[in-house]
Amino acid sequence: MRNVLPWREPVQLDGTMGEPLARGRFGEYGGRYAPESLVEACREVDEAFREAWADPGFRGALARLLAVHAGRPTPLTPALRLSQALGVRLYLKREDLTHTGSHKINNVLGQALLATRMGRRRLIAETGAGQHGVATATAAALLGLEATVFMGERDIERQALNVFRMRMLGAEVVPVTSGSRTLKDATSEAMRHWVGATGDSHYCIGSVVGPDPYPWMVREFQRVIGEEARAQCAAELRAGVPDHVVACVGGGSNAAGTFAGFADTQARLVGVEAEGGAGAARGRLGVLHGCRSLFLQDGDGQITEAHSVAAGLDYPGVGPEHAHLRDLGRARYVTVTDEEALAAAVRLARTEGIVPALESAHALAWVIRAAGDGDLPAGSTVLMTLSGRGDKDVSTFKELL
The missing domain is CATH 3.40.50.1100 (Rossmann fold)
Known part of the structure; x- marks a missing residue:
């Protein structure tokens, strides 16, 4: 049986889908539930994104890439x-x-520019359907970065075309064999890998999930x-x-x-x-x-x-x-x-x-x-x-x- 929430009257809410509350909260959701080794890395991403998003030069560079490279x-x-x-x-x-x-290219170009601004030379990503992985590999090739993409073994089998595209673009595709061998497990492995690579790598999360500031940052890029x-x-x-x-x-x-x-x-x-x-x-x-x-x-x-x-x-x-x-x-x-x-x-x-x-x-x-x-x-x-x-x-x- 389908679980479908009923309609409510549409509302206009000032501030809805604006900046999250303190500690990256959207009401009771969100936050930064990261291992201690990643708390500082998340804080650095947060500070870098806030600074970049307030910089007309950064936003202009992103807008140009979205136009001349992504086709917007x-x-x-x-x-x-x-x-x-x-x-x-x-x-x-x-x-x-x-x-x-x-749509994945919108977010990835933004995060890749941010990584370059932060002095990071490698992008880490997870992918399920492969589209975020392809976008990450594309942005890395465009900006001269390395890319490592974690992908569930099951998804590698059913998304062979995108796996080939990632590798052709120069990315390393790492099969994930744990759990259901799908997106959840690829995300877990990517975060574990980031723990030991925060100094030179940026974790380019592909959706509005993860620790603060990622849900907000990805939404803003999209x-x-x-x-x-x-x-x-x-x-x-x-x-x-x-x-x-x-x-x-x-x-x-x-x-x-x-x-x-x-x-x-x-x-x-x-x-x-x-x-x-x-x-x-x-x-x-x-x-x-x-x-x-x-x-x-x-x-x-x-x-x-x-x-x-x-x-x-x-x-x-x-x-x-x-x-x-x-x-x-x-x-x-x-x-x-x-x-x-x-x-x-x-x-x-x-x-x-x-x-x-x-x-x-x-x-x-x-x-x-x-x-x-x-x-x-x-x-x-x-x-x-x-x-x-x-x-x-x-x-x-x-x-x-």
């Missing part, structure tokens, strides 16, 4: 045929059209999605903002970046999780990977494994700011099954000529379902972030379809 701004594409079939006006924010094929979409919707829609803003959620970086552009509007924010990895919809309060948030747990409080056909959603929790938005009622978190996501991917391919990443297909699956059962009223305007393209998932499509 990405377009807002009306899904005309699918909209007609569903009875809603669906617009796709096309992060699949960025260089490397997903905010470009929401800000661009807000301006594009203002030009495209009579009302200026869509009725609903939808994005898939694993850790939640593409959703956080998208939501940041609309948090102060009346748009309803919807995060779509995998049925087998629903941290926001089904998780309980706990601590993992340096932050306090909502995680899937057993009766003894041990973190349980997540399961998703989309490697990037195969994570047993959600970023702390998403947990806070859920509690506030500012965002609603829903789930879809593997089968729904696969069907949605095929439908988008055959109606709009776009093959989405399986992660993004989860968001689309909810739009299709909600339009059919009345959860999306006829005539609604819907902005959906298409966070990545489906090249990486071809082997999964071939096996399951």
Whole structure:
């Protein structure tokens, strides 16, 4: 049975999705639950990011890289045929059209510039679907840095194309054989490795998770999605903002970046999780990977494994700011099954000529379902972030379809 939180009336909250409270808190979530050996490293990242984010020179350099290397701004594409079939006006924010094929490049270019500013010569990263690993390897090659990417053995098998891309770009890909051999375990191994490498390496976390300042910093680097979409919707829609803003959620970086552009509007924010990895919809309060948030747990409080056909959603929790938005009622978190996501991917391919990443297909699956059962009223305007393209998932499509 799906665990779906009910709608609440949209609210405008001053300060929502602004700077976190003291000690990196979003309400009761967040914080810096790091081993003693990493506390100083996190503090250094925090200070460096605050200084850089206040520096017009840093932000200008990042904006230029996003434009000339990543290909921003990405377009807002009306899904005309699918909209007609569903009875809603669906617009796709096309992060699949960025260089490397997903939203991950936005955050990684920011963190790579920050690492260079801090005098670090190597990037450490974790990856599930491989898109964050590819983006990290790309940024490292661009800026003359080394890159070490930790990836679960299971994900290496199902994301072979991205593994090849990382290695071609010069990155070292380290297989992780512990636990479920997926994203959770890759993150754990990357953090362990960082403990002994803080002097010359920067840990480039790929989502809005981890110890402070990472959830806030990654969201700020991804905010470009929401800000661009807000301006594009203002030009495209009579009302200026869509009725609903939808994005898939694993850790939640593409959703956080998208939501940041609309948090102060009346748009309803919807995060779509995998049925087998629903941290926001089904998780309980706990601590993992340096932050306090909502995680899937057993009766003894041990973190349980997540399961998703989309490697990037195969994570047993959600970023702390998403947990806070859920509690506030500012965002609603829903789930879809593997089968729904696969069907949605095929439908988008055959109606709009776009093959989405399986992660993004989860968001689309909810739009299709909600339009059919009345959860999306006829005539609604819907902005959906298409966070990545489906090249990486071809082997999964071939096996399951």
